[in-house]
Each structure stands twice: as structure tokens, then as C-alpha cells.
Amino acid sequence: MISRLLAALSKALIGAYPRWIGSQPEPRQRIYFANHASHLDTVALWSALPPFLRRRTRPVAARDYWGGGGLKGLIAGPGLNVVLIDRQREQADADPLKPLYDALAAGESLILFPEGTRNPEPAMLPFKSGLFHLAQRHPHVELIPVYLDNARRSMPKGSLLPVPLICTVRFGAPLVALPGEDKAVFLQRARDAVQALAP
Template identity: 30%
Template sequence: MNKLLRSIVTYSYIIGYIPTQLNTLKKLRKRKAELTTAEYDQAVFETPQRWSQNILKKAGATAHLTGTENLQEGPVLFVANHEGNFDIPVLIATVPKPFGFLSKVEVKKIPFIADWMDELNCVFIDRSNRRSALNSISDSVESLKAGHSLLLFPEGARSKGNEMKEFKTGFVRIAAKAQVPIIPIAIVGTSRLMEQNENKITPAEVFVKILPAVYQQQDESTDTFKERVERLIQDARSDLQGESR
């Protein structure tokens, strides 16, 4: 299958699958009062996970996941590097723990997808509005305190396979206020699926590594802790790049 045809098939599936699952969402919402937070999050996660796994198949992506032994019970803040647009589907497809994620507010305008994102407890942010950015920190903290795990990309923009961008410190404040562990994740290869091919979808191998949970020390400054997490992900990313060659 050539790149153009693969792109058309993949994008058609991305757009076309979720509207077919509205009845599933309605049924889940009716069951919400019967389930614990963890049970409901798992039930909601199954459809986006299946959707993401099929997206990877149609894109020709082969995902390799290591480090699942580092996952924990209860809410956690996943912190990952941001290589490409396929980061979210790759992580939803492979990480066996439900989570929501921080997303641009423009996504709320997309029918059907926004409905599922609400149930995943995603947090929306308008990066052009400082008040919205501050509110997103509060919303993230509240979601974590309510028992939902969350994924953040502290770079704020895709590296597209180049060097990681400097992390912003917001994730440190979120974890501290919510009193949850940070679980770093390193990702390599997602930009090969799209960004490095003039945005035409191309088969590629993707590597994901879940690292042990990290905690801010009592005498550790926000900047120092941010740099420690950033360095852990950078080192793991370098190891994965060696494996992917």
C-alpha cells in the first residue's frame, strides 16, 4: 500500500469509527453510578484503546512497550516526551492503565471525539489565554484528586524526531498539589509514522518505555525536579533510539 492510500485509509478510519460508538457511550454513562471510579475509567478506556490499536494497524505501526511493571494502582501523572501526532494513539493503544490527557481546546469542537474525551477526563487548554492555562492546572489537579490518571507532554509542542524541547514546570505543581506520583514515559519513533514523511502515513516501529515513579524530594526545587524528570526521559529516549537503529 503506498503512502497516499495508507493515509486515506487511516484518516478515514480515525474519523469514521468514533461516531459508530455513540450507543456504547450512552450505555456506559447509564452504568456510571453502579461502578467505582477505577471500574468506570477502565470501561470507558476500552473503546478508545481498541480504536487506537486499529489506527496503528492501518498505519502499519509496530509498537514495542517495556516497563509495565512500573505502573501503579490509583491515580498517577504520566509525563512523556512529545515526538509526533501519533503519541496519543500509541500510548492509549499500549499502556494498560486508563488515563485522560491535556488537549488543545480546539478539539472540543470535533463532534463525537470530544464526548469520549470528556468521559476520559481530558483537560482542555487554550494556550493563547493565560487564564485558561492557569485553569488547566486546577482542572488537572481536581481530576487527579478524583482518582483519574492524566498524561501531560511538558514540552508543549512536538519535537518531530529532533532533540527534545525544554520541559515546562507546570507538571511539577500539578503532581505536588494532587499528591500523586509522576511516572515518566519515553517515546521514540512516532514521528517516523507521519511528521518525517511530509505528513503522509508510513509504516514504522515505535518504542515506548515506562519508567519507575518519581517523587519530588522535600528540599528539591521545582526547577531541579523538573530537570531530573526531563533527564530521566532523555536518557531513556537515547537508549530507545539505540534499540531502534
């Protein structure tokens, strides 16, 4: 019920219109990785997926922001079934990616924002290494770059209410991780693949 309401609100407020460029909405296990400019990004990308994909696709979010109670907890838990990660390690040897590995091992798809934080500028920040490690550990999972167009203006960082604008969600061709590829080279290729989808 909450999931359907979130999808309907997203469509009503910002459109979240999907454009599939080089890939199609198919029942494959995937990591959708996108630019990050707004609080609406997660809901917009998730809502742009057809319902049969939404059911097996879990956004990744920071526990310190989304892991509490109240409205955010309702959205993150029953609404989106997010995978929560700890940005601050309590134990030095703890792997913050373990919840993501577990979700992928269970056959679920993920929505990931490799910049790591919302970025108000048009040019994306460098990607953090998590996407590389996920691709190395789960090479069978398809990597789909996504560009969220207009989300920055719909609800920019610091805004409390969304502005009703049309947001287009552009899904690109799968990115293939190459055997033995250097981490920095892979992350730059991934960033370039998202940027190339910008209008």
C-alpha cells in the same frame, strides 16, 4: 467502541508496543509524562496501556486544537476522554491547570507532554512548569517518565498520514519529587528521566 477502535488502529499502524523498565502496569494513580514529536503520541501512549488502566487514564490536550468538532473532536471526546486545557487565558487570574487538578482529585490518571508542543528534533525541549505544579499539589500521584521511540518518523509534524513503523513506548521508574525542590531542578530531572529511556 471508539476507544477500542482507536487502540486497535494504533496497534495496527505503529505497534505501540509497551516496554516497562523500572515500573509495572499497576492500578495506581499516575501522571505519565513523555516526549512529544508526533500527532500519534497521545494515541500511542494511551494504547500501550492495558485496558484496565486506559479506562482511568486521560490525556491532556490543548482546547484550541482538540476542542472543536469533526474527527478531532470525536477522537478527543468519546475516543480518549481528554482533559482540555486553555493555552490562551481569557482571564488573567484563571489557572489553566484547574481541569488537571480536578481530574486528579477525582482519582484519574493523566498523560502529559511537558514540552508543550510537538518537537521534530531528537533532543527534547525544556519542560514547562505544569508537571512541577501537579507534583507539588498532588504528591501522592506517581510520576512515570515515558519515551516514545519512532513516533517522530511514524507521523512527523506536518504529515497528514502515518507511515507504518514500529513505535515502542518505554515506561521508566517513578520520579520522586523531593520536598522543597527547586522548580528548575525538578523539571530538569524530569526531562533527564525521559531522555534516559531513549534507545
